[in-house]
Amino acid sequence: MQFIQLRYFERVAAYQSISKAAEELHMSQPALSNSIRRLETDLGYPLFNRVGRQIILNNNGMRFLEIAKNILSYLNQCTLAEPRS
Numbered sequence: 001m002q003f004i005q006l007r008y009f010e011r012v013a014a015y016q017s018i019s020k021a022a023e024e025l026h027m028s029q030p031a032l033s034n035s036i037r038r039l040e041t042d043l044g045y046p047l048f049n050r051v052g053r054q055i056i057l058n059n060n061g062m063r064f065l066e067i068a069k070n071i072l073s074y075l076n077q078c079t080l081a082e083p084r085s
Contacts, residue, residue: 001039001042001043003071003075004035005035005036005038005039006068006071006072007025007072008021008025008032008035008036008039009036009039009047009064009065009068010065010068010069010072011024011025012032012036012048012055013047013057013061013065013068016054016055016056016057017055018032018033018036018055036048043060043064045060046058046060046061047060047061047064048061
């Protein structure tokens with residue numbers, strides 16, 4: 001798992017849409033979809049239920065979203081706290 005995948009996952013979860021998240025992240029929908037699938041494979045469980053073209057955050061995804069948000073918040077705080085030269 002890569003930290004950038006947490007950001008991707010958080011955006012997809014926020015929009016409940018890979019297409020809308022991909023647009024915000026300035027990347028292609030297939031690339032984002034593949035990244036989410038790799039994250040799910042790495043974790044060993046699905047984060048979304050897929051119904052046709054719609055994706056819905058499942059219970060695993062809801063729990064993982066809280067973890068991802070905490071990690072992203074921590075990383076953001078660390079970045080802001082770094083001294084600038």
